[in-house]
Amino acid sequence: MADRVRKARAPGRFGGALVGLVILALCVMGCGKMDELGYEPEVRDVDVARRDIKEVSSRILDAVAVKGGKVSPAGAGVSICEPDPEHLYVMRHPWSVSGVPNAELERGMENLRERLPGLGWKITEYGRNNSKARSLQIRAEHTEKPYKVSITWARGESGGEPLISVSVTSSVCFRAPEGTDLSGEY
Known part of the structure; x- marks a missing residue:
């Protein structure tokens, strides 16, 4: 009986070692930079990604519902993604709402906390941040689209x-x- 157990284990050990060697050999030869990400990036045209993130941002602006505020003109942009900066990128769209009293901005933050979940966002963080100003902050991740958002209410206490x-x-x-030159994107 002991021989059977030993014989049954021997091929398993050998097989496990063989699998390990194959994986090691593949990685040494260059499994690819995608292993660093842990996923295979979706091929997406930059203009399509830009339109998508603008649409996502627009819905967030609608949820803020601050009347009379001025929205900064910053547009959606591209940043390179380190594992393969010639072919991989992330989208970013920073903007702000200002020109209204703090009471209106506070109402805007309350609106976001209440409305974001109904727009497909999971709020992962809500509360005062660790800055000297202890600004109110919301962080959220979209449950269906590959986006996250960081929202901060700066009360202007530092002037x-x-x-x-x-x-x-x-x-x-x-x-x-294929053929896209990311260095020409903004």
Whole structure:
């Protein structure tokens, strides 16, 4: 009986070692940079990704529902994704709402806390941040789309203008279609 157990284990040990060697050999030869990400990036045209993140941002702006505020003109942009900066990128869309009293901005933050979940966002963090100003902050991840958002209400206590700052970014890297020059993207 002991011989059977030993014989049954021997091929398993050998097989496990063989599998380990094959995996090691593949990685040494260059499994690919995608292993660093843990996923295979979706091929997405930069203009399509730009339109998508603008649409996501627009819905967040609608949820803020601050009347009379001025929205910064910053547009959606591209940043490279380190494992393969010539082919991989992330989208970012920073903007802000200002020009209204803090009471209106506070109402905007309350609106976001209440409305974001209904728009497909999971709030992962809500409360005062660790800055000296202890600004109110919301962080959320979209449950269906590859985006995350960081929203901060800066009350302007240090002499700056009170505002709600919003930064929407893709939570994954996208692969640019063959022939796309990411260095020319903004």
